Structures are given as C-alpha cells and as structure tokens.
Amino acid sequence: MTAPTLPTPSPQPTTSGETLHEPVITWFDEHARDLPWRRPDAGPWGVMVSEFMLQQTPVSRVLPVYEQWVARWPRPADLAKEAPGEAVRAWGRLGYPRRALRLHGAAVAITERHGGDVPTEHAQLLALPGIGEYTAAAVASFAYGQRHAVLDTNVRRVFARAVAGVQYPPNATTAAERKLARALLPESERTASRWAAASMELGALICTAKNESCHRCPIAAQCAWRLAGKPAHDGPPRRGQTYAGTDRQVRGKLLAVLREAVTPVPQSALDRVWEEPVQRARALDGLVADGLVEPLTGGLYRLPLT
DNA sequence: CATTCGTGGCT
DNA sequence: TAGCCAAGAAT
Numbered sequence: 001m002t003a004p005t006l007p008t009p010s011p012q013p014t015t016s017g018e019t020l021h022e023p024v025i026t027w028f029d030e031h032a033r034d035l036p037w038r039r040p041d042a043g044p045w046g047v048m049v050s051e052f053m054l055q056q057t058p059v060s061r062v063l064p065v066y067e068q069w070v071a072r073w074p075r076p077a078d079l080a081k082e083a084p085g086e087a088v089r090a091w092g093r094l095g096y097p098r099r100a101l102r103l104h105g106a107a108v109a110i111t112e113r114h115g116g117d118v119p120t121e122h123a124q125l126l127a128l129p130g131i132g133e134y135t136a137a138a139v140a141s142f143a144y145g146q147r148h149a150v151l152d153t154n155v156r157r158v159f160a161r162a163v164a165g166v167q168y169p170p171n172a173t174t175a176a177e178r179k180l181a182r183a184l185l186p187e188s189e190r191t192a193s194r195w196a197a198a199s200m201e202l203g204a205l206i207c208t209a210k211n212e213s214c215h216r217c218p219i220a221a222q223c224a225w226r227l228a229g230k231p232a233h234d235g236p237p238r239r240g241q242t243y244a245g246t247d248r249q250v251r252g253k254l255l256a257v258l259r260e261a262v263t264p265v266p267q268s269a270l271d272r273v274w275e276e277p278v279q280r281a282r283a284l285d286g287l288v289a290d291g292l293v294e295p296l297t298g299g300l301y302r303l304p305l306t
Numbered sequence: 307c308a309t310t311c312g313t314g315g316c317t
Numbered sequence: 318t319a320g321c322c323a324a325g326a327a328t
Binding site for chain 1: 307308309310311312313314315317
C-alpha cells in the first residue's frame with residue numbers, strides 16, 4: 001500500500017492476463033450467481049445437462065427444466081434407457097429440440113463407451129453428439145477443473161471490448177480469438193477454471209451486449225473499448241434472426257402438438273397448425289429426417305420411440 | 307464460411 | 318412494435 005518502489009511496468013502488451021485475472025476473479029467470488037449447476041452436488045452430469053440447455057437459451061428459462069431433468073434422470077444411464085421422444089417431450093419449450101435428441105444420444109454414448117460416467121478428456125467430450133468446441137471446454141473446465149480456453153459469446157464480447165477495443169466480436173469465432181483466449185489463460189488449473197467461469201459471468205452480468213454496466217465492471221479502468229470512448233460497432237450489420245413465417249416456426253408448432261399428445265397424432269391434427277401445405281409438409285419432413293418425429297403407418301405421427 | 311435450427315422476454 | 322438477444326452445434 002505504500003512506497004511504490006518497483007519500477008513502472010509498462011509492458012508491451014497493453015492488456016496482459018495478469019491485469020485481468022485477479023480483478024475479474026475477485027469480482028466473481030463476490031457476485032457470482034448461485035446457479036444449481038454450479039453447486040458441488042450438480043456433478044459432471046449436471047454440468048453437462050446445463051450446458052446443453054444453455055446453448056442459445058437464457059438462464060431464466062433453463063432453470064425449471066434443468067431441475068426437472070436432473071431429478072428425473074440423475075445419471076446418464078437413466079436418460080439413456082428412455083425413449084428419445086421422452087427427452088424431446090421433457091425439453092418442453094426450451095427451443096432447438098435437436099439438443100434434447102443429442103443430449104439423449106450423448107447419454108447413450110456415455111453409458112456404452114464410458115461406463116456411465118461423463119468423460120474427463122476434452123477429446124472424448126468433443127466426440128459426443130451435441131458437444132462442440134465450447135461445450136467440451138466448458139464441461140472439462142467447470143466439471144473437472146481443467147485448464148481450457150472456454151470461449152463462449154460472453155467471453156468473446158469481454159475480450160472484444162477489454163482487449164481489442166471494439167463493441168462486438170466477429171460473427172464467427174476466429175483463430176485470433178482462440179489464440180488470445182489461450183494467451184490469456186492462467187497457468188494453474190485452479191485459476192484457469194475460475195477465470196473461465198468468471199470471465200463468462202462478467203459478460204453475462206456486466207459486459208452485456210446492450211446496456212453494459214461499466215460502472216460496476218472490475219476492469220473498466222483497463223478496458224480498451226471504454227478508454228477509446230466506446231465507439232459503436234462499424235462494418236456490416238449483424239444478421240438478425242428472423243423467425244415469423246420460417247420453417248422453424250412451423251416445426252415448432254408441429255412439435256408442440258406432438259409433445260402434448262399421449263397417443264399418436266393423425267396427419268389431420270398436424271395440418272391445422274399451418275395453412276400453407278408445401279411449407280407444412282417440408283417442415284414435417286424435416287422433423288422426421290432429424291429424428292424428432294416418427295412416422296407410423298396410417299398417417300400417424302409421434303415423438304420417436306427409438 | 308454461411309445457414310439452419312426455437313422460444314419468449316425486453317426495449 | 319418489430320427487432321434484438323440469450324452459456325452453440327452441425328452441415
């Protein structure tokens with residue numbers, strides 16, 4: 001606190017990991033949300049279930065469904081022995097129901113190939129259906145405390161602002177971002193996994209896409225974007241996701257009917273969800289092709305039993 | 307590398 | 318109100 005006898009650092013990289021880790025982790029220790037998948041009793045399977053559900057889906061919507069899932073299927077083997085359609089039904093209205101199918105498939109693979117335990121190796125996780133670069137790193141880091149660059153949309157935004165000095169990261173993850181994430185990764189496993197969770201939480205709570213709260217940010221003083229006067233994003237506008245009138249909307253309506261049905265549904269019932277017959281048929285075909293819907297003889301449909 | 311794939315709350 | 322946005326993966 002006194003006598004700054006050390007020479008002023010002024011390092012080459014304007015933002016080193018050391019200048020970020022400590023304040024962000026300290027902030028996290030104080031402000032982290034108490035989420036069920038962060039509690040010790042969640043275990044690797046709970047972490048994995050949460051990661052599937054959180055893909056493109058807000059925490060608030062995941063919470064109730066997560067609780068139901070882990071209560072009903074406390075281990076991968078419990079889910080594996082269910083019909084895949086039950087996973088789709090229990091997915092409810094979380095969206096992107098293929099995730100439910102993939103999570104079920106991952107549970108089957110874990111049961112068959114890994115003795116029922118969520119694998120610990122990044123490469124093994126990556127080989128499971130529905131697990132990509134981000135989720136593999138997240139599970140390895142959050143569930144097993146390993147040292148991985150966990151690069152989700154929140155972390156990418158934090159890096160874009162704090163380090164690159166721009167408002168938003170590129171549309172798709174770039175090699176430069178991966179390189180930066182690795183360079184900023186703390187040396188020790190323990191610190192690296194905390195850093196992963198902390199930097200993600202910072203993006204989710206403080207360094208948000210809109211209405212960011214710089215006044216509460218632990219690294220505001222070093223943030224390149226803020227220091228530059230928070231310039232607005234320039235370049236091509238980011239493609240908005242349209243929804244109304246798309247096949248996705250039709251698929252959603254079709255699947256909603258099938259989720260509610262206890263017995264196979266006749267074609268006529270599905271026809272009522274959408275007027276336009278060509279698009280309706282295309283959407284239903286797509287669901288069948290994706291394995292989300294099982295066609296039976298006699299024009300009946302149901303959620304997949306196998 | 308660009309698209310596709312749900313859903314609902316918020317501004 | 319009509320976008321905009323939310324812990325991506327697969328193709």
